[in-house]
Amino acid sequence: xxxxxxxxxxxxxxxxxxxxxxxxxxxxxxxxxxxxxxxxxxxxxxxxxxxxxxxxxxxxxxxxxxxxxxxxxxxxxxxxxxxxxxxxxxxxxxxxxxxxxxxxxxxxxxxxxxxxxxxxxxxxxxxxxxxxxxxxxxxxxxxxxxxxxxxxxxxxxxxxxxxxxxxxxxxxxxxxxxxxxxxxxxxxxxxxxxxxxxxxxxxxxxxxxxxxxxxxxxxxxxxxxxxxxxxxxxxxxxxxxxxxxxxxxxxxxxx
Amino acid sequence: xxxxxxxxxxxxxxxxxxxxxxxxxxxxxxxxxxxxxxxxxxxxxxxxxxxxxxxxxxxxxxxxxxxxxxxxxxxxxxxxxxxxxxxxxxxxxxxxxxxxxxxxxxxxxxxxxxxxxxxxxxxxxxxxxxxxxxxxxxxxxxxxxxxxxxxxxxxxxxxxxxxxxxxxxxxxxxxxxxxxxxxxxxxxxxxxxxxxxxxxxxxxxxxxxxxxxxxxxxxxxxxxxxxxxxxxxxxxxxxxxxxxxxxxxxxxxxx
DNA sequence: TGGACTAGCCTGTATATACAACTTACAGGT
DNA sequence: ACCTGTAAGTTGTATATACAGGCTAGTCCA
Numbered sequence: 058x059x060x061x062x063x064x065x066x067x068x069x070x071x072x073x074x075x076x077x078x079x080x081x082x083x084x085x086x087x088x089x090x091x092x093x094x095x096x097x098x099x100x101x102x103x104x105x106x107x108x109x110x111x112x113x114x115x116x117x118x119x120x121x122x123x124x125x126x127x128x129x130x131x132x133x134x135x136x137x138x139x140x141x142x143x144x145x146x147x148x149x150x151x152x153x154x155x156x157x158x159x160x161x162x163x164x165x166x167x168x169x170x171x172x173x174x175x176x177x178x179x180x181x182x183x184x185x186x187x188x189x190x191x192x193x194x195x196x197x198x199x200x201x202x203x204x205x206x207x208x209x210x211x212x213x214x215x216x217x218x219x220x221x222x223x224x225x226x227x228x229x230x231x232x233x234x235x236x237x238x239x240x241x242x243x244x245x246x247x248x249x250x251x252x253x254x255x256x257x258x259x260x261x262x263x264x265x266x267x268x269x270x271x272x273x274x275x276x277x278x279x280x281x282x283x284x285x286x287x288x289x290x291x292x293x294x295x296x297x298x299x300x301x302x303x304x305x306x307x308x309x310x311x312x
Numbered sequence: 313x314x315x316x317x318x319x320x321x322x323x324x325x326x327x328x329x330x331x332x333x334x335x336x337x338x339x340x341x342x343x344x345x346x347x348x349x350x351x352x353x354x355x356x357x358x359x360x361x362x363x364x365x366x367x368x369x370x371x372x373x374x375x376x377x378x379x380x381x382x383x384x385x386x387x388x389x390x391x392x393x394x395x396x397x398x399x400x401x402x403x404x405x406x407x408x409x410x411x412x413x414x415x416x417x418x419x420x421x422x423x424x425x426x427x428x429x430x431x432x433x434x435x436x437x438x439x440x441x442x443x444x445x446x447x448x449x450x451x452x453x454x455x456x457x458x459x460x461x462x463x464x465x466x467x468x469x470x471x472x473x474x475x476x477x478x479x480x481x482x483x484x485x486x487x488x489x490x491x492x493x494x495x496x497x498x499x500x501x502x503x504x505x506x507x508x509x510x511x512x513x514x515x516x517x518x519x520x521x522x523x524x525x526x527x528x529x530x531x532x533x534x535x536x537x538x539x540x541x542x543x544x545x546x547x548x549x550x551x552x553x554x555x556x557x558x559x560x561x562x563x564x565x566x567x
Numbered sequence: 568t569g570g571a572c573t574a575g576c577c578t579g580t581a582t583a584t585a586c587a588a589c590t591t592a593c594a595g596g597t
Numbered sequence: 598a599c600c601t602g603t604a605a606g607t608t609g610t611a612t613a614t615a616c617a618g619g620c621t622a623g624t625c626c627a
Contacts (some may be wrong), residue, residue, distance in 0.1 A: 064580060101582040106609085114369070121610040123590035234546045239605060240495035240515040240537035258513030258537065260495040282513065283497035289544075291489045345577060356612040361579085375623060378620030379577040 069108035077117060077128055078230040084130035088118055120309045142222040143199075147191045159250075160186035163205060163212060163302065170202050173265055173275040174209055181205035183212065188250050195251045196285055201276040224238055225266070225274060226290070233267040238287065243279055251281045258282040324363035332383055333485050338387035343373055350530040373468060395479040398454075402446045410448065411472045414505075415441035418467060425457050428520055428530040436460035438467065440476055442480055445507050450506045451540055462523065471502060480521070480529060488522035493542065506536045514535040536555055 060300070063071070076082040081214055082116055089097065093106035112118045119128045146156040147177040165179045174182070182202045189197040194226055203211055225231070243251065243259040251259075317374040318326070331337040344352065349360035364381055368372045375381045402409040420434045429437070437457045456476055463483055471479070480486070498506065498514040505512075517533040519522055 066580080092606080103583085104581060107580095109608090121590085122588065123606080125550065125590095125607060134619060236544045237544040238493055238515070238544070240513040240535075242511065242513060242537075256511055258495040258497060260493070280495075282497075287493040289491045289493070290493075302554075321610080347577080357610060359611085362610095364578090375578060376620080377618070378576080380577060382621095 065098075066104050066108045068165040069094065069098060069100065069105065070112055073108070073112060073119075082128050085127050086128045088128060089125040090125055119283050125127070138149045142220055142226075143189050143197055144220045144223065147189075150191075151275075157190075157265065158185075158216050158219065159188065159291060160184060161212060161214075161216065166202065166305045170275060172248075174202065174204055174272050175190060183208065185211070185216060187221070194284065196280060198250050199248050199276060200278075200280040201274060203274045204272075207273040221274075225268075229273075231268050232264050233272070234264060235266075236262055236264040238262050240282070247279045253281045253283075253309065260285055260287065262287070319426065320353075321362045321366070324349065324353060324355065324360065325367055328363070329372060337383050337558050338382050340560065341364040341383045343381040343383060345380055349458040370397045391484060397475055397481075398452055399475045399478065402444075402451075405446075405472065410445045411475065412443045412445075413440075413471050414443065414466060416469075423455065425530060429459055429527050432451065435544050438463065440466070440471060442471060442476070444475075449536060449552050453502050453505050454531060455533075457530060458529045459527075462528040476529075476531075480523075484523040485523050487525070488519075489519060491517055493533050495537070502534045506534065508536045508538075515540055517542070517543065527549060 063196075073088060082088065088109070091102050091105040091109060094100065094108075095102050098105070109118065109120065110252050113120050116129055118126050120128050144154045144156075146164070157305075162184050164175055164182055164184045165184045166174060167178060170182065171178045171180060174180075176182075182205055185199065185201040185203065187199040187201075188195050189199065195291075199221065203221070203225065205211070208225060209222075214224055239261045240258050241261045243253065247259065248255075248257075253259075258279045260282055262276075264276045264278065264279070265272050266276075328337070328343060329550050337343065345465070346360040346364065348356050349355065349363075350357050353360070364373065364375065368375050368381075371384055374384050399411075400410045417439050419437055419439045421429060421431055421437045422433060426433045426435060429435075431437075437460055440454065440456040440458065441562065442454040442456075443450050444454065454476065457481065458476070460466070463480060466479075469479055494516045495513050496516045497511075498508065501513075502514065503510075508514075515535045515537055517531075517535070519531045520527050520535065521529050522529075
């Protein structure tokens with residue numbers, strides 16, 4: 058077993074993370090208490106304590122002295138998702154998100170797609186082409202390839218209702234993401250879809266995402282330069298996050 | 313004392329962090345071992361262990377079983393710096409970085425600058441205007457305002473030799489940064505400085521950085537869309553970083 | 568001279584125990 | 598009916614102890 062050579066506190070963490078990402082434990086559900094873990098898992102309380110404490114640091118659970126340990130709700134848990142799901146982003150602004158599905162087809166990966174996904178030429182992938190709207194205004198063209206082996210039921214999905222990002226994260230938790238951001242003039246097709254004037258540039262994000270230890274999806278996201286911007290926020294490790302009221306203002310400020 | 317009501321492991325962490333950021337402990341210096349802390353600080357070994365372990369998680373120190381605990385060297389500690397200092401970025405690619413200083417003047421903050429830095433209108437700031445070159449090709453126009461109170465000796469600095477980022481981080485560790493990324497057509501002045509053709513867009517980064525708990529500098533960075541791109545990499549908390557060999561390739565791939 | 572071995576330090580993990588502070592539920596008294 | 602006090606369960610912290618395994622320097626032997 059690869060499991061038994063891991064330290065016990067790590068085994069405990071893995072167990073609980075698995076239960077969370079499988080949905081067995083949902084947001085705000087109660088996680089077994091330290092003493093319950095002592096009994097059921099035959100570990101000392103300090104070991105259970107370390108597992109739960111590290112899960113707290115990593116954002117999976119929240120602990121309240123006197124009450125217990127509870128699975129964090131979505132929002133506070135995954136930065137990844139915030140960044141990924143444009144539908145949530147739009148709704149967080151209080152706006153209406155809609156989506157046109159231009160294409161959802163099974164293909165064979167060629168050239169750069171195969172290389173980006175680390176698979177042989179000809180491997181089955183789904184090719185998705187969507188346009189996302191904020192209050193009816195086009196704001197993103199999503200050109201995405203997904204490993205068919207990873208998400209075999211793409212063809213039956215209604216991506217106008219559930220975005221690809223949301224669907225993919227429901228299949229398996231995403232481990233890692235890499236992205237490149239560019240400023241580029243769009244080609245005619247993209248410009249038409251985004252209803253952009255002649256000389257306006259696009260903010261292009263190319264993003265590759267890992268699950269189960271390998272890249273599973275590769276997306277090219279075009280946004281109209283005048284209607285979209287990326288925001289980022291960094292804090293060095295160990296710093297307590299400052300209240301972000303002052304942070305949000307810059308966006309309005311520079312408009 | 314506000315110190316004595318904090319838990320002891322936290323007091324230990326604060327002590328060591330203070331020694332690191334004051335320079336008393338430099339990169340690769342040896343941090344007292346657990347047993348030494350047990351004696352000098354009168355705590356149990358588990359408490360010392362927790363302090364050092366959490367400092368490891370937060371990137372301040374590295375621990376090697378059998379040898380000891382050592383202060384992380386710059387590179388592995390602060391992602392912040394990697395992102396910030398374009399000179400290092402260029403030299404990491406094995407290229408030559410040069411820099412023209414177009415302006416270095418003391419001014420009174422007005423309008424959006426004052427708001428971005430959270431200060432009164434008319435507060436003293438330095439205004440820096442630089443162009444950065446990679447192998448002689450212009451790659452960034454840096455338009456930066458710095459709180460004069462934070463960095464009083466800006467006027468005497470030779471920013472062609474030491475970039476503003478590097479200089480500012482040498483004054484005080486940067487705590488927090490916020491940035492906004494846009495695709496925009498440059499105005500004539502910027503386009504000339506960057507030697508860009510007529511219709512090429514810019515990748516514009518606006519970045520605000522905190523130190524001592526308040527914003528101290530605000531920068532507008534223009535890059536030519538055809539010669540510059542931003543890369544980012546995300547891992548959810550608690551994941552062990554994968555070897556990043558596969559990650560780097562996407563950049564070349566998509567060129 | 569050179570190689571093997573060992574003692575002593577280090578980190579990493581695990582356990583048992585203890586006390587403080589907080590929350591909830593319940594029993595009892597007014 | 599309402600309030601109070603208490604008991605049980607929870608997290609948070611701290612200590613003492615133990616063993617395994619990595620690293621280094623120095624000793625000992627051939």
